Amino acid sequence: MIELKNVSKSYGKTTVLQNISFTVNPGEFVCITGPSGAGKSTLLHLLTGAETVTKGSIEIDGVNLNIVPPGALQIFRQRLGIVFQDYKLLKNRTIAENIAFPLEVCGVPDSDIAKRVRTVLKLVELTKHADSLPSEISGGEKARAAVGRAVVHDPMIILADEPTGNIDPNQSKTILNLFNEIHASGTTIILATHDTALVDALNTRVIELSDGAIVRDSVGGYKGKKPKAEKHDILEEDADEGNDKKKKVKVTAIS
Ligand code: ADP
Numbered sequence: 001m002i003e004l005k006n007v008s009k010s011y012g013k014t015t016v017l018q019n020i021s022f023t024v025n026p027g028e029f030v031c032i033t034g035p036s037g038a039g040k041s042t043l044l045h046l047l048t049g050a051e052t053v054t055k056g057s058i059e060i061d062g063v064n065l066n067i068v069p070p071g072a073l074q075i076f077r078q079r080l081g082i083v084f085q086d087y088k089l090l091k092n093r094t095i096a097e098n099i100a101f102p103l104e105v106c107g108v109p110d111s112d113i114a115k116r117v118r119t120v121l122k123l124v125e126l127t128k129h130a131d132s133l134p135s136e137i138s139g140g141e142k143a144r145a146a147v148g149r150a151v152v153h154d155p156m157i158i159l160a161d162e163p164t165g166n167i168d169p170n171q172s173k174t175i176l177n178l179f180n181e182i183h184a185s186g187t188t189i190i191l192a193t194h195d196t197a198l199v200d201a202l203n204t205r206v207i208e209l210s211d212g213a214i215v216r217d218s219v220g221g222y223k224g225k226k227p228k229a230e231k232h233d234i235l236e237e238d239a240d241e242g243n244d245k246k247k248k249v250k251v252t253a254i255s
Contacts, residue, residue, distance in 0.1 A: 001025055002047070002157070002188070007056035009042055009212075016042045017212045020056070024190065026156070029183045031199050032192040034209035040192035041085065043209070044161050047190065048082055049073050061156065078106055081150030081187075083160035087142050089134040095145050096121060096130040102153045116152055124148040124178065140171030147178050157188045164198055176201055196222045 002024040009017040017039045024030055032040050045051040046058060049065050058065040063076050081102075089098050096117050103113045121127045124144040129137050137145070143163055150158055160179070164172040176198060183189050193199065199206055200221030208216035 001059075001061065002190075003057075003059045005057045005059075007046065007053050007058060009039075009046060009051065010054045015054075015212060017046075017209075020212075020214060022207060022214065022217060024188060026188055027183075027186050029179075029189045029202070029204040030191070031202055031204055031206045032190060032209065033194065033196070033199050033206055034215075036194055038194075038209040039212040040194070040209060041161055042212075044159050044190070044192050047159055048080060049077060078102075078153065079156045081153070081155035081158040083143075083146045083150045083158065083163045085161040085165060087134075087146040089142060089145055089149075091134055094131050094133060095126055095137065095141075095148075098134070098145055099148045099152050102149060106153055108153075120148045120152045123151070123181070125174075138171075140167045140174065143167050143171065143175055144178065147175065147182075151182055151187070155187065157190065158182065160189070160191045162193055162195075163191065164193065164195055169197070172198060173201075 004020050004022055007017060007020040008015060020043065032043060034040060042051065046053055046065070047060070049068070053066060060076070061079065063072070065073075065076075068076060089095075090101065093101070099120050100113050100117045103116060108116070117130075118127075121130055124147055126137075126141060126144055126148065129141060129145075134142060134145070143166070147160075147163065150160070158179075163179075164175050167175070172195070179189055179191065179202075191202075203219075203221050205219050206216060206221070207214060
């Protein structure tokens with residue numbers, strides 16, 4: 001179980017997350033959403049232990065991240081699978097070697113690594129690119145390789161930061177199916193995205209952030225409605241039904 005209690009995060013005088021509290025049960029699939037700058041990545045960084053809270057506490061499967069010593073944090077991280085926003089694939093390693101990496105860190109024997117990597121390459125449909133370097137594959141393939149590397153060691157929790165941020169809608173659909181497949185096997189998934197279409201398609205629990213605070217925690221997508229969390233002011237004409245006098249109103253839109 002993941003439990004955040006009154007978590008705030010500040011950088012100097014800037015408060016990026018304020019008073020965040022929620023619980024995620026094992027096996028849940030949660031989308032963290034909201035516009036660019038809302039605090040999604042920061043929240044994921046806190047969950048990975050890469051950053052520490054300014055106030056409040058985070059406990060994951062009994063590990064209190066506020067007080068965990070560095071050695072134990074390393075071991076705790078082996079329970080996580082992380083898909084980074086820019087994928088962070090190792091440039092000089094092949095796709096198979098990139099996917100193998102977490103298993104090497106966990107000290108898995110070579111013969112088991114080879115078997116597991118073959119299975120994961122198949123899952124993410126990259127078998128034919130096993131020996132390619134990251135520079136030799138497309139954006140969508142890179143995203144799939146990153147998902148493969150995140151799941152290879154069978155983590156309890158997957159944290160994914162904008163996994164479809166740099167790919168076309170068709171590729172996004174493939175990634176979405178992959179996450180659904182991984183979730184069906186019992187893995188907890190926390191996926192940060194500003195992509196409302198993806199949130200609609202997933203139709204999971206949604207925790208929506210706006211300016212670092214939770215403005216929604218409920219199940220379901222947006223279904224064409226504007227999200228509450230909004231960023232840039234724009235002007236839009238609002239045609240009042242039954243009233244032909246049009247008025248200018250201020251609305252906002254996600255970035
Ligand atoms: P999102 O992922 O929703 O786009 P982020 O978590 O990346 O949002 O950023 C939220 C806010 O925190 C932004 O205004 C960003 O500039 C600020 N921020 C993030 N990291 C730092 C940092 N290391 N130092 C100062 N400000 C930061």
